Amino acid sequence: MRFQAPRGTHDILPSESHRWQRLETVFRDLSELYGYREIRTPAFEDYDLFARSSGETSEVVNKQMYDFRDKGDRHIALKPEGTAPAIRAYLEHGLGGQGAVTRLWYLTPFWRYERPALGRFRQAHQFGLELIGSPSPEADAEIIEMTVEFYRRIGIGGLRVLLNSIGRAETRARYREALLAHAASFLSTTDAETRERAEKNPLRMLDSKDPAMRAALDGAPKVTAYLEESSQQNFDRLQKLLDRAGVHYTLAPEIVRGLDYYTDTVFEVQSDDLGANNSLCGGGRYDNLVQELGGPATPAVGVGIGVERALIVMEAAGATIDAPRLCVYVVAATESARGQVAEVARELRIAGCSAVTDLDGRNLKAQLKQADRLAARYALLIGDDEMASGTVTVRDLATGEQQSVARADLVEALK
RNA sequence: GCGGAUGUAGCUCAGGGGUUAGAGCGCCUCACUGUGGCUGAGGAGGUCGUGGGUUCAAGACCCAUCUUCCGCCCCA
Missing domain, CATH: 3.40.50.800 (Anticodon-binding domain)
Structure with a gap:
């Protein structure tokens, strides 16, 4: 019997591990330069941590979690993302103290039960940043600036940075209704699966690849038209800060992100070298998560950067990293x-x-x-x-x- | 979860019912007993993904299953 690595997992061989080491060094150095400190959390957590934070209806929780009952009948899940565990640890150990701003970075594997494709695996890795305790657009700008700087340092600058604001939870509820109303006639003629998906999370319709869906959404209301005054002000301020920092971005109303905890700012960096899975990283603000996980009301913003995808894009861009040589x-x-x-x-x-x-x-x-x-x-x-x-x-x-x-x-x- | 392609030597691949399954690269030995790369000669290495079936005969045809790759969904 010869064994193989489980489906969707990969061995990182000596011929490529130096590339990983280089990325890790770049990310660690950058994070420390900005005053972030490393946090390492367990590979698995209480299932409910993810169910509660990501949203019961999100794809990740619904069908992509690796979960099981352990011998003590605890419902366990391998982490499908890095933010919820980091916030859990932040609260468990009182890292925020009396309202101090906390900056955390991490490198973690994560697991999602998915069908593998280009840039999509069952075990993958991500670099993460979490900036906890500041409601200011300055915090959003810091995270985005660091993300862009990371890509620049590994030799793949000039990527598409897509920026949007999806407002506060109440805003989004009103916007969802408006969106559903706009698409109602189309949805009544479409298949049950598409309709169900749309009703579960109307925002998802926005980044659909289905041409019929795109046509149906032509002229649909924009989320930015529904933003509350404070959200709009922060969004404007964020754009000014990014301009000043020399970060090039594109406003993209279709960027909504898949996890329920996001509020206001969301962003993504994309590349055409990744086929259908063109997202290199994703992040945004999550002002309700800390409270939802049992902590005090605490605003926060963060990003998850896909390591495998960064490597794929580097390869395509011809950014080489020399292997270490024996003396x-x-x-x-x-x-x-x-x-x-x-x-x-x-x-x-x-x-x-x-x-x-x-x-x-x-x-x-x-x-x-x-x-x-x-x-x-x-x-x-x-x-x-x-x-x-x-x-x-x-x-x-x-x-x-x-x-x-x-x-x-x-x-x-x-x- | 759905659709398409795929699996033969360490790697890249040829062989598409009929002897002992091939090539290039790589590996080992020798030419060269204190000198790598270049050249030449020789050699090792394969349950043809796995399990069943059809056939006088299966690497090839059929069924199932697994892997990998690509797309859908979703996302890093």
Whole structure:
């Protein structure tokens, strides 16, 4: 029996893990620059945490959760997103203190039971930012600016940043009715599935790919026309702040997001290199979530950035990341030198120089071949001659040039 | 959950009922017993995704199932 990784999951192999490491470093450095601190939450949580936060009728909760009963009959779910666990931990440990603004970042796997396609997996990863405790558009701008800066730093700038405001919960309820009323005649002629979906979440109609639906929504009221005064003011202010920060964005009334907890600002970054799943990241403001999860009324804003999707777009954009190179391969040119080879390798590693040696008694040629394959910068040859003279032969594997270096000077010579 | 394509060597793929299943790349050995890459010669490596069926005969045809890929839905 040969096993395979479960459907929709992937091994990250040595040939690509350095790309992941690079993205992680960029994101971590950026987050810390803005004063965010890392939070790590468990892989699984109480099922109800997600049911309550994302909305019982949302797709994620409805059909995409990996949930199960554990041996203590607890209803558990693998996390399908990162925000709810972060807020749960924030509340559980009183991170907000007496109303302080809290900045959190994380890197987390998440799980959704979906049919795999381009950029869509059953286990994926996301970088997340949560800025908790500020109602100001300045906070929204900070999150969006960081997101755009992240993409710039990994070499995929110039992406579509789509921005919208969906207002407060009450606003949205009124807007939903208006939208349903506009589409009523179309919905009465369409299939049951489409109708059901529309009634469950009318806003979803807005980003439908179905041409008939799009036609039916032609001339439909815009959510921005329903915004309350404070929402509109904040939205205007956010746009000014983004302009000032040099962030290019497009107003996109069709961006509504799939999770119920969003309020006012929502945004998304898209790319054409992702096929049907063109969303690179998604975020927005969620002013009711903290309270819904049992905390004090606390405004917050955040973003989830898809790691796999960022990598796909980087690949398509030709943004390459060099694999780390081995510094030296220490070769035993004669059998009697094997002890010395191990000793030299150990010294070099202490000095911070990566070193590999042959373990299986292979001959000189085979060892050099290994050195070549591992893309080592230098092969260090040690044989009877070198041992007699207390030297090491340093061979530059790119040029083939060799020079004899005294063992005492070796670390210095390799710098 | 629905639709389409797909699975043969480590990798990329050919073979479309008839001997012992092939190629390129990669790997190992030798030419070259203290020198990698280039060249030449030789070699290893396959339950043809899995299970059933049809047939004198199945890698090939049929059914089921799983994977991967793409689309729908949805989203990162």
